[in-house]
Amino acid sequence: MAMEVTQALLNAQSIDGTVRKHAEESLRQFQEQNLPGFLVSLSGELASEDKPVDSRKLAGLILKNALDAKDENRKRELVQRWLSLDSAAKAQVKACLLQTLSSLVLEARSTATQVVAKIAGIELPQKQWPELINFGDSGIFEIVQSLLTVTQREDATESRLRTAAYETLNEVVRCSTDETAPLVLQLVAVIMMELHKCLEAQNLSSGEREKQSELTGLLCGCLQVIIQKLGSSEPTKYVFLHYADHIMGLFIRIFARRNATTHEEAMLAIGALAYAIGPDFAKYLPEFYQFLEANLQNFEDYQVCAVTVGVVGDICRALEDKILPYCDGIMTQLLKNLSSDNLHRSVKPPLFSCIGDIALAIGDNFNKYLTYAMNTLQIAAEMYAHTSGFDMEMTEYINNLRNGILEAYSGIFQGFKNSSKTQFLIPYASHILHFLDIIYMEKDMDDVVMKTAIGVLGDLAYTLGSNAGLLTNYAPNLLDTRGRLLPRSYDVLGLYTTFIFQKPDPDITPPIATPIMQDTSYNLDEDEINRLGVVDPSIGVGIGKISEQKGILGPGPAELRFPEVL
Numbered sequence: 182m183a184m185e186v187t188q189a190l191l192n193a194q195s196i197d198g199t200v201r202k203h204a205e206e207s208l209r210q211f212q213e214q215n216l217p218g219f220l221v222s223l224s225g226e227l228a229s230e231d232k233p234v235d236s237r238k239l240a241g242l243i244l245k246n247a248l249d250a251k252d253e254n255r256k257r258e259l260v261q262r263w264l265s266l267d268s269a270a271k272a273q274v275k276a277c278l279l280q281t282l283s284s285l286v287l288e289a290r291s292t293a294t295q296v297v298a299k300i301a302g303i304e305l306p307q308k309q310w311p312e313l314i315n316f317g318d319s320g321i322f323e324i325v326q327s328l329l330t331v332t333q334r335e336d337a338t339e340s341r342l343r344t345a346a347y348e349t350l351n352e353v354v355r356c357s358t359d360e361t362a363p364l365v366l367q368l369v370a371v372i373m374m375e376l377h378k379c380l381e382a383q384n385l386s387s388g389e390r391e392k393q394s395e396l397t398g399l400l401c402g403c404l405q406v407i408i409q410k411l412g413s414s415e416p417t418k419y420v421f422l423h424y425a426d427h428i429m430g431l432f433i434r435i436f437a438r439r440n441a442t443t444h445e446e447a448m449l450a451i452g453a454l455a456y457a458i459g460p461d462f463a464k465y466l467p468e469f470y471q472f473l474e475a476n477l478q479n480f481e482d483y484q485v486c487a488v489t490v491g492v493v494g495d496i497c498r499a500l501e502d503k504i505l506p507y508c509d510g511i512m513t514q515l516l517k518n519l520s521s522d523n524l525h526r527s528v529k530p531p532l533f534s535c536i537g538d539i540a541l542a543i544g545d546n547f548n549k550y551l552t553y554a555m556n557t558l559q560i561a562a563e564m565y566a567h568t569s570g571f572d573m574e575m576t577e578y579i580n581n582l583r584n585g586i587l588e589a590y591s592g593i594f595q596g597f598k599n600s601s602k603t604q605f606l607i608p609y610a611s612h613i614l615h616f617l618d619i620i621y622m623e624k625d626m627d628d629v630v631m632k633t634a635i636g637v638l639g640d641l642a643y644t645l646g647s648n649a650g651l652l653t654n655y656a657p658n659l660l661d662t663r664g665r666l667l668p669r670s671y672d673v674l675g676l677y678t679t680f681i682f683q684k685p686d687p688d689i690t691p692p693i694a695t696p697i698m699q700d701t702s703y704n705l706d707e708d709e710i711n712r713l714g715v716v717d718p719s720i721g722v723g724i725g726k727i728s729e730q731k732g733i734l735g736p737g738p739a740e741l742r743f744p745e746v747l
Contacts, residue, residue: 186211186222190236208243216262217270220247224277227289227296234288241281241292244274248299260303275300275310287342294345298352305356313353329371332399347399351406362417369407369424373431376400380434394440401435401446404428405453412457425458429465436472441482448476448488452495462496463503470507477514483525486518490531494538501542508539512550515539519557526578533561533585537592545600547593554593555609562586562616568625580627583620587633594640603644610641 189211192204212219226232226240248263250256263271278300281293297313304310312318329350332343350368357365379397382389408428411421432454435447451469455462473496476489493511497504504511518524519532536554540547547554565583568576590613597603617634620626626634 186226186240187232187236190226190239191233194235194239212247217267220244220266221270221273221277223247224274227293228277228281228284230284230286234286237286238288238292241289241296245292245296245299248296248303263300263303264307275312291342291345294342294349298345298349301349301352301356305352332375332396343396344399347403351403354403354406354410357410359414359417362411362414365407365410366417366420369404369411369421369428372400372403372407373424373427376404376431380431394443397435397440397443398446401432401443401450405446405450408450408453408457412453418457422458425454428454429469433468433472436475441479441485444476444479444482444485445488448485448492452488452492455492455496455499459499460501460503462499466496466500466507470510474510474514477511477518480521480524483528486524487528487531490515490518490528490535494531494535497535497538497542502544502546504539505543505546508543508546508550512536512539512554516553516557519561530581530585533558533582534588534592537589539592540589540596541592542596544596545602547596548602548605551593551605554589558586558589559609559612562612566616566619566623568623576625577627580625580630583626583630584633586616587630587637591633591637591640594637594644598640598644603646606641606645610645613637613641 185207189204189207192200193208195201195204208219211222223240223244227237227244229237248259250259275297278293278297281289282297284290284293301310301313305313329346332346354365354368376397379393379400382393385393408421411417429451432447432451435443473489473493476485477493479486479489515532515535519529536558539550540554561582565579565586568579571579594606597606617638620630620634
C-alpha cells in the first residue's frame with residue numbers, strides 16, 4: 182500500500198492529464214473508504230527519508246488540507262472529523278509529524294511544521310496532545326528547541342518555514358498550562374534576544390532588510406502571544422512584568438524605523454502589554470505617545486492606522502482616567518481622521534468605537550469633547566440609517582459603521598453614569614432613539630448591530646434615569662403612544678422596559694432641540710476645530726453643512742458620499 186501511495190502522489194503531479202486524473206481519483210477513493218488509513222499513510226510518506234521529495238511534499242499538503250479550509254463551515258466539519266478520528270490513527274499521524282520536524286529535507290520540514298500548527302490549533306484547546314505542550318518532557322523540549330533553531334537557519338525564509346515554526350510555537354504557548362509557565366517565561370528572554378539582534382543588524386542589503394523585517398514582525402507576534410498568556414494569570418504576570426521595561430524599549434526602537442509590517446505587529450503587542458500591565462502602563466506614554474500619534478496619522482499604511490486605533494482603545498481600558506492628559510491630542514486626531522477623504526474607509530468603524538472607549542475611560546470629563554463628538558456621530562448616524570439600494574458588501578460595511586457609531590454612543594452614556602453632568606446628554610437622546618428606531622425597521626441590520634443597539638438603549642435609559650421617559654415619542658417603531666413597547670419589540674428590547682417606563686419627573690424640562698452649550702473653556706481650540714471640519718457648536722445637533730462633512734465615510738463609491746445639498 183505504501184508503494185501505491187507514493188506512486189499515486191507522484192502521478193497526481195504528472196503533466197499527463199489522464200495519468201493525473203486517474204491518480205487523483207485513486208487518492209479520493211482511498212480517503213473515502215478508509216480515512217484513518219489514508220491519513221496515516223500520508224504522514225508516513227511525509228516522514229520517510231527514503232521517499233521522493235515531490236511525493237512527501239504533496240502528502241503533507243493533502244494532510245494539511247484535510248485539517249483546515251478557508252470556508253468556516255467546511256473548517257468546522259474538518260475539525261470535528263479529526264476530533265472523532267480513531268485515537269490510535271491520530272497518534273500515529275502526530276508521531277510521524279514530530280519525526281519529520283528534524284528531517285534533512287527543507288520541504289518536508291516546512292510542510293510538517295504547518296500541519297503540526299493545524300493539529301495544535303484543533304487539539305490544544307480541547308486539552309489534547311499534552312506531549313506538545315509539556316515542556317518538562319525532555320523529548321518535547323528538544324522539539325521546541327529545534328523549532329527555535331529552525332527559525333534561525335539561513336534557509337528559514339524558504340517555503341514559509343520560519344513563519345510556520347513561529348505559528349506552531351505560538352499555538353503551544355497559547356495552550357500551555359500553569360505547570361509549564363516557568364518554561365514559557367524562559368522563552369521571553371530568548372525572543373527578546375532575537376529581537377535585539379534584529380534591531381542591531383547593520384549594513385544590510387535590501388533583501389536582507391526585508392528578511393529582517395519579516396523576522397522582526399514574527400518575533401513581535403510571538404511576544405504578543407507570550408504577553409497575553411503570562412498576563413492572564415497573576416503569579417506569572419508578576420514575574421513577567423520584570424521584563425516589561427525592556428520589552429517596551431525594544432518596541433520603541435522598532436517604531437523609530439519606518440516599516441509598516443513591523444509597526445503593525447509591534448503595535449498589537451503593545452496593546453497586549455497595556456492590557457497586562459494596567460494603569461502602570463501610563464509611565465510609557467511620555468515616550469510612546471509620539472509614535473501613537475504618528476501611526477494614527479499614517480493614512481498610507483492604513484492597516485497600521487487601524488491597528489493603532491484599536492490599541493488606543495486597549496490603552497484607554499488599561500489606564501482609565503490616566504489617559505486624560507493625552508485625550509486632547511487623541512480626540513483631535515480621531516475627528517480629523519473621520520473627516521478625511523484620504524483615509525481608507527475600513528478604518529472608519531473602529532474610529533467611532535474608539536471615541537466610546539475614550540468616553541468610558543475618562544467618564545464625565547468627556548464633557549469637554551461632547552458637542553463635537555455627538556455632532557459627528559449624528560451626521561454619520563443619519564447617513565447610515567438606511568441600507569436599501571446597496572449590494573451585500575456595502576451593506577456589511579454600513580452595518581460595521583452602525584455598530585461603531587452605537588459603540589461610541591454606548592461608551593459615552595456609560596461614562597456619564599452616576600454623574601452630575603447627565604443633563605448634557607438629554608439634548609442628544611431624542612436623535613439616538615430615532616436612529617435606533619429606524620435601524621430596527623431595517624431588514625438588513627445584522628445580529629451584532631441589534632445586540633449593540635439593545636445595549637445603547639439600556640445605557641441611555643439607565644444613565645438618564647427618570648428623564649428617559651420623556652423621550653418615548655422619538656421611537657414610534659419601538660414604543661406606542663403611551664410609551665409602552667410594541668409587541669414586535671419584546672424580543673429585542675424587553676430587557677430594558679423597566680428603565681423606559683419610569684415615570685418622568687414633572688420638574689424636569691422636556692428635551693430641547695439643540696444641546697445645552699457648555700463652558701467655552703472646555704471647547705477645543707477654535708482654529709483646530711475649523712481644521713477638523715466638525716460641526717460648529719452653534720448649529721446644534723442639526724446636520725449642518727453637508728459639504729464640509731463628506732470625509733466621514735472616507736474614499737468610497739460616490740453614491741455613499743455626503744450630498745452637496747440637502
